[in-house]
Amino acid sequence: MYIALAILAVLAVYAIVVYNGLVKSRQMTEEAWSGIDVQLKRRADLVPNLIETVKGYASHEKETLENVINLRNRAQGVPAGDIQGRAEAEGLLGQALGRVMALAEAYPDLKANQGFLDLQKSLETIEGEIQMSRRYYNGAARDLNVKVDSFPSNLVARNFGFSKAGYFEIANDADRAVPTVKF
Numbered sequence: 687m688y689i690a691l692a693i694l695a696v697l698a699v700y701a702i703v704v705y706n707g708l709v710k711s712r713q714m715t716e717e718a719w720s721g722i723d724v725q726l727k728r729r730a731d732l733v734p735n736l737i738e739t740v741k742g743y744a745s746h747e748k749e750t751l752e753n754v755i756n757l758r759n760r761a762q763g764v765p766a767g768d769i770q771g772r773a774e775a776e777g778l779l780g781q782a783l784g785r786v787m788a789l790a791e792a793y794p795d796l797k798a799n800q801g802f803l804d805l806q807k808s809l810e811t812i813e814g815e816i817q818m819s820r821r822y823y824n825g826a827a828r829d830l831n832v833k834v835d836s837f838p839s840n841l842v843a844r845n846f847g848f849s850k851a852g853y854f855e856i857a858n859d860a861d862r863a864v865p866t867v868k869f
Contacts, residue, residue: 704833704842711830715851718823719769722854725816726761726776732812733758733783736805740786747789754782769852776816783809820854827851 737751761775787806831850834843842848 701842704839705846708830708833708839708843708846708848711826711833712848712851714826715823715830718819718826719854722816722819722823723766725812725819726772729779729809729812729816730758730762732805732809733779736783736786736802736809739799739802739805740789750782750785750789754779754786757782769854773854780813824853824855827853 733754737754740747741751757775757779761772761779764772764775787809790802790806827850830848833839834848834850
């Protein structure tokens, strides 16, 4: 009888430890997503300033500039929990921003404009921070997913409603391509 109670106690302690590990992993994943969201918001806030600066020098590139604004609005309109949808929208926005940055090569006055250079530097910094945030999130999602899928922690995960987290990745291979700019 004492042996059975001891085994039950060990199993209960194990279940508690596994449960707490799953909670920690889920919280790390949510915190990591929050970090991505903050960086994406910073980028979205920077886009209108960048576009206005470029508009002054490249007014006939209206379609390219409007596309960036539309993609920015689309990215911001993706529901908060739709990680795959957000990744897709942000990938398209990143590609469009690359085309805007490439416009600077065609406009020497724009390349020399201090406001544009400051915006470009800020955007490059934010893009680097987004990349770091994505890596951190994907690492946290991977850790949670391993716990949710691994035996015997998957037994605890299944019984307490833990689920796998989606990765923040580019869904369309075309979004990985270097943007082309035609004049």
